[in-house]
Amino acid sequence: MLRPMPSLCVQTLRNGLYPCLRRSTPLNTARLQRHLASTAKPTESAPLSPVDRIMQTALTLVPEYGWTRQAVEEAVKRLGYPPITHGVCTNGPVDLIDYFLTQSRLRMLQLLNVDPSQAIAEKPLQSLSTRDKIYLACKARLQLTMPVVDRWQEAAAILAQPSNLPVATKQLYALTDDIMYYAGDRSADMQWYSKRAGLAGIYTTTEVYMTEDRTPQHEATFEFLNRQLDDVESVQSMLSSVKLMSSFAARSAFNVLVSTI
Amino acid sequence: MLRQRLVRGLWSCSRVQAPTLPGLSARWQSTSTTTESADSLAAKYSKYQTSLREIWPRLNDRQKELLSSMLRVNQAGEIGANYIYMGQHAVFRSNPKLGPLIEHMWEQEKKHLYVFDNFIGNNRVRPTMLRPMWVTAGYMLGLGTALVGKEAAMACTEAVETVIGNHYDDQLRELLKIDHPEVENLRQIIKEFRDDELEHLDTAVEHDAHQAPVYRGLSEVIKQGCKVCIEIAKRV
Numbered sequence: 001m002l003r004p005m006p007s008l009c010v011q012t013l014r015n016g017l018y019p020c021l022r023r024s025t026p027l028n029t030a031r032l033q034r035h036l037a038s039t040a041k042p043t044e045s046a047p048l049s050p051v052d053r054i055m056q057t058a059l060t061l062v063p064e065y066g067w068t069r070q071a072v073e074e075a076v077k078r079l080g081y082p083p084i085t086h087g088v089c090t091n092g093p094v095d096l097i098d099y100f101l102t103q104s105r106l107r108m109l110q111l112l113n114v115d116p117s118q119a120i121a122e123k124p125l126q127s128l129s130t131r132d133k134i135y136l137a138c139k140a141r142l143q144l145t146m147p148v149v150d151r152w153q154e155a156a157a158i159l160a161q162p163s164n165l166p167v168a169t170k171q172l173y174a175l176t177d178d179i180m181y182y183a184g185d186r187s188a189d190m191q192w193y194s195k196r197a198g199l200a201g202i203y204t205t206t207e208v209y210m211t212e213d214r215t216p217q218h219e220a221t222f223e224f225l226n227r228q229l230d231d232v233e234s235v236q237s238m239l240s241s242v243k244l245m246s247s248f249a250a251r252s253a254f255n256v257l258v259s260t261i
Numbered sequence: 262m263l264r265q266r267l268v269r270g271l272w273s274c275s276r277v278q279a280p281t282l283p284g285l286s287a288r289w290q291s292t293s294t295t296t297e298s299a300d301s302l303a304a305k306y307s308k309y310q311t312s313l314r315e316i317w318p319r320l321n322d323r324q325k326e327l328l329s330s331m332l333r334v335n336q337a338g339e340i341g342a343n344y345i346y347m348g349q350h351a352v353f354r355s356n357p358k359l360g361p362l363i364e365h366m367w368e369q370e371k372k373h374l375y376v377f378d379n380f381i382g383n384n385r386v387r388p389t390m391l392r393p394m395w396v397t398a399g400y401m402l403g404l405g406t407a408l409v410g411k412e413a414a415m416a417c418t419e420a421v422e423t424v425i426g427n428h429y430d431d432q433l434r435e436l437l438k439i440d441h442p443e444v445e446n447l448r449q450i451i452k453e454f455r456d457d458e459l460e461h462l463d464t465a466v467e468h469d470a471h472q473a474p475v476y477r478g479l480s481e482v483i484k485q486g487c488k489v490c491i492e493i494a495k496r497v
Binding site: 177181186187188189190192193 | 336377378379381382383385387388390392393
């Protein structure tokens with residue numbers, strides 16, 4: 001991204017901006033990600049890097065401009081950086097969405113009093129049941145989407161594009177894994193997969209519901225979330241009784257079979 | 262004789278329910294009568310309680326991936342081993358000599374699986390995705406060789422434990438590169454488990470593993486199969 005520019009301009013940019021731009025090779029998303037992960041510490045007092053400042057300003061402009069390059073360009077203009085700096089979004093809008101999702105997830109963990117810098121810290125949320133912890137976490141995360149809820153359908157459409165599938169799955173995996181882990185899930189068998197897949201389904205449908213929800217404070221959304229989580233519980237108990245029934249049936253069938261041999 | 266074995270094998274197959282293994286959820290365990298409660302298991306294996314909490318944030322991406330794939334493949338291997346012994350046990354349960362022997366080895370494999378399951382759950386490692394495959398493959402291998410005969414069952418044990426022993430040795434060498442008390446702790450656990458596996462190997466040889474029909478071929482096929490499984494388990 002920086003390569004084709006005249007060297008003078010590159011020099012100015014490199015010296016003028018934060019070390020993350022002082023690179024000889026073009027920024028790629030992976031690097032941006034790593035950088036974001038390293039600067040995403042919850043310490044409010046530490047000065048933000050230019051990338052964070054640009055992205056966060058751009059996010060405040062999303063309701064006006066949508067998930068577009070214009071939002072980033074406008075943010076760059078307002079912060080007084082050279083106009084070319086909007087190139088921090090190497091992949092365009094999807095980088096902005098990716099940034100939003102990462103930040104919201106970390107903020108959610110902060111809201112739940114979990115320290116994200118410690119990847120495997122073990123702090124019980126509160127003395128809540130697992131289901132309530134999941135509900136609380138989803139609610140906290142959904143509330144972070146509220147400021148951009150009118151534009152969220154556009155983001156969902158962008159994330160649904162096949163080329164953006166890696167970003168979408170990565171973010172959904174990170175979110176559900178965080179929620180399940182901090183809700184106290186320690187399963188190490190196939191339930192690990194089924195629980196995360198189930199939660200991903202519930203969360204995404206609730207998010208879609210929220211974009212259409214016009215009730216004050218999105219009350220209907222949280223009721224919807226509650227219902228979904230209750231449904232899972234009833235399905236689980238139903239499945240276990242079906243399992244019990246079928247094992248009885250299998251045994252009696254086997255007994256009949258053995259008696260005929 | 263064969264019909265008796267077959268019926269017994271099939272009978273226990275119909276009773277293969279996951280609850281008979283440790284490391285499953287409390288609700289599942291409660292439906293089973295044979296397993297101990299989660300608390301008593303935790304107390305029994307408390308000396309294997311260990312974590313990677315301190316070292317984890319200090320590892321680089323490659324080391325993290327290496328450690329998680331190690332734990333994942335160990336978990337997969339122990340699942341397979343558990344079900345191999347379950348299959349053998351189904352056939353030799355009432356054999357006065359082999360029954361208790363297989364039970365003893367199975368008991369040790371249960372311990373190994375419990376420890377790795379716990380380790381994975383507590384350290385946020387993604388568990389193995391092909392669990393149902395390891396369960397079926399392990400059970401079919403154990404049951405199949407046991408139905409051929411006692412010697413074939415022992416040859417199967419010998420082949421599997423040889424590969425697992427070598428595999429644990431590779432891991433121990435790899436873990437030596439990370440110097441930290443927590444990793445040292447993990448090494449000690451793997452070391453102990455490797456010794457258990459090698460003990461099973463010796464037991465199998467003592468019980469006429471080498472007298473099995475087409476011993477060479479059988480042993481080679483199982484060994485290669487195990488190696489393929491290890492490579493798959495490392496990745497998914």
